[in-house]
Amino acid sequence: MSERFAELLARGPVAVNVGIRDFAETLRVQGGEVVDVEWTPPAEGDPELLEILDRLL
Amino acid sequence: MAVRCVVRERQYFDSVFLMRVADRIGREPGVGQVAAVMGTAANKELLAEAGFHCPEISGTGPNDLVIGVQGERDAELEALLARLDDWLAPERSAAEASRPRTLDQAVAQLAGANLAVISVPGQHAAREARRALDRGLHVFVFSDNVPLEAEIALKRYAAERGLVVMGPDCGTAIIAGKGLGFANVVRRGPIGVIGASGTGIQEVTTLLDRAGSGISHAIGTGSRDPSDDVGGGTTLAALDALDRDEGTQALVVVSKPPGRRTLALIRDRVARAAKPVVACFLGADVERGGAPWTVVRTLDAAATEALRLVSGGRGEVRKDGERAPQAEDATAPPAAPRRYVRGLFAGGSLCYQAQDIFGGAGIKVRSNAPLEGMLRLEDPRRSEGHTFIDLGADEFTRGRPHPMIDPRLRRERILAEAADPEVAVILLDVILGFGCAPDPGGDLADAIVHARRSGRLDVIASVIGTPADPQGLDRQVRALRDAGATVSGSSAEAARLAAAMVAGA
């Protein structure tokens, strides 16, 4: 049984949006708190660097 | 070559600012070199070297502004310098308000953050989700194409931390009244919904709203969660949470039939639940197996059963004044050769449910996403016999927007089906809510009018939405009816009506 899940349901989402920008807007118009990330593919999508980053960061 | 200089005594500006001013003036047509400097000895030397031999300059000091321009014609330069105040005015803000570039920075900015909503391309989604979990956030992963192993690892990692992963491939959720992803504006109420299917959750929650009830929370699990590979971790966690949630009186679980082992786990959990549970397993009969739950096979039945549980035995999903459509609504009994139904669905689960209903009526259907026992359509672009197309499937959405957002593909397909002389009924789902097209019913109206005009053919639609949705339930129903469609009270009912119309044809 997760206390943290219960907290999420009680408090409602305070969200970080990563990806489709409309989803942040959706939350905002419903009065939700949200910060929208200006996301770009990490390491410009380079697989070798991504493998390293997964290990080191 | 013309040269003009202007001196402004005792007007001090920073040198870098002045270089910017010079740069802007230099972009004007007919302008050669430009100098904007304070009149220091060193700068005056520079001006002389650069060919600004203006008598005004000689007497200037370090606190005097000197602007010099070289160009083709005196008059142009005069005009430029007459606008000196404009050149010295501050530039308008060009940069947009800055957004954080990483999840880490966003978390640092947002006090009390508890959820990450992730919809980046599938190959990156697990990485972002993992970072969110590391920062103590629950995650809602809308992205699909996340590898199965990544989903399993994420859910295990989350469970160790008491966090929940909704998704991947999670279309919708409603947490404490706030819709995530593609969600409808649904009243709050006593029923908690757990679903592996986004459109399934949308259908159940909107039917409950339209029946005057409402939702405590709707928790999406991701389409693969109930499979034995994943093991139902999110479904089980959601059952725990909603069973304990004070605002929830009854639970609805919506999914395709779970894996055998996962089903056993769900049954065990339901057996211990303090609250009544309705399960809707689309596409197959599932044994109740001794657990005290109600098991149904269609989404409207799930809503009806849930309503019954919270209203002391009286429940009916259609309370918004809509008449249950009857088979007689059809223009005329279909006569051969018009004998086939073509279902064009935006919602994958709704396509699935419709196949199940046809199967129950003994009608074989072809589909690009066939239910077990149904036939796979050879070419998703060409219908054969009774055909139900999931237009949200990969082959249609690769490189183009989902039909919930963009009506073009479905409009074209309606016209194509209408041109087929064997088609008797076109079956549609029209999905409303956040993220969906602003007027999805209206977008299809022309095509429906055209289809109806082209022959003796019926169009049956269901609208998944509520009066409070941005697109307005009533407006959408009206647009469809005005175009000549029959609008059913639920997606299951639309499918049943279509089946009735072609049964025995």
Add this chain to the structure above:
Amino acid sequence: MSTAVTDIKQRIEAANAEAVGRMISAEPVLVDIAPAGDVVPGLEDRMILHSGPPIAWERMSGAQRGSCIGIVRYEGWASSPSDAEALLASGRIRLEPNHHHRSVGPMAGTISPSLPVFVVEDRTTGQRGHCRVVEPRQQFGDFSDEAIGGLFSWAHVFAPSIREGLRRLGELPLKPLIAKALQMGDELHNRQVAASSLFANALAAPMLEAGVPADRLAPTLRYLAGHEVFFLGLSMAAGKSISLAATDVAYSTVVTTMARNGTEFGIRVAGLGDEWFTAAAPPIEGLMMPGRRPEEAGLDIGDSAITETVGWGAFVLGGAPGILSLVGGTPEGALRISRDMKEITVATHPVYRIPALGFEGAPIGIDIRKVVRTGIVPIIDTAIAHREPGHGLIGAGLVRAPMECFRKALVAFAARHGSS
């Protein structure tokens, strides 16, 4: 997740916290101004130190070649520019990076034995950094008599006078002065107006009290009063002492050096020892001085990126309204840069704070992992030198560190710290 992976991540986090902790707790103090040959370790006769990563005479940029010619003339190793050039080409003058000698220099960065340098000590670790004086000509590649004359004035009039004042004071703690200047609109790289004034104020009375003769005192006071970027030599020496405090922290991915020689841009990393990771020096997005055209501009040059390395310069550009023109003239552009730099750094400085950023601390400790992950490279305020030898300052602008340096460093780090 295997424990090995968690281990290496935790080790890096701990090492970075250590490296940045040392940078944050550094207490830079000006302790001397002395001929480089007396104070710079390893600087020998007939040796010139230059900015950026190691480079041979043949590959040096125009500005750096001009600057070397100038410094040979200044030292009297040759008198005409052509003799100086021939001497340099002969290989009989050793050329080594400042950074290999605990030193830094603006633009071409040339330091030679008789040129007085600032000596700044970090009181917390005892590390000493050195930097040469900032002037608008010889360091840009101008080797004319006037340019050399400027160095002579520094060596024989200004530097000795300031040194006498400093001796009278004992020493000058720079941390409070820097903190104050950051709040007065300096970013300590291109903009030093407040810091230079504060320094002049701090030294005026001590020079008088020390008995600096009038024929040196008045010119020195006038020099300090009129030299708006004087303090760059001190902020760079301070920056070097601060970054030295963070070098050689095993497992740290924090950048301790960013330096350019007009041909290459190079970085070094706390956990990777003395190894340089280089890429071609980038062009500068800049504004030109009157009469100068962008085609004349040389590529990125100078050790002054040491200021960004320790969290000043472009990293706090939002706090320097006077030079917002470098980023299109709007505060949003500058704030955006400061926010971006937060994305790639380990911490923010608790003392160096910026009023315009809501008193947020300066972002400090560039993490190569975060640079590669986000695709955001450090941004550096800089001046522009000519592509050919023989010119002074011709412009100013912003430059983006090449991603290639950070990629190479990350790959080397991963290779060194094994696969799990």
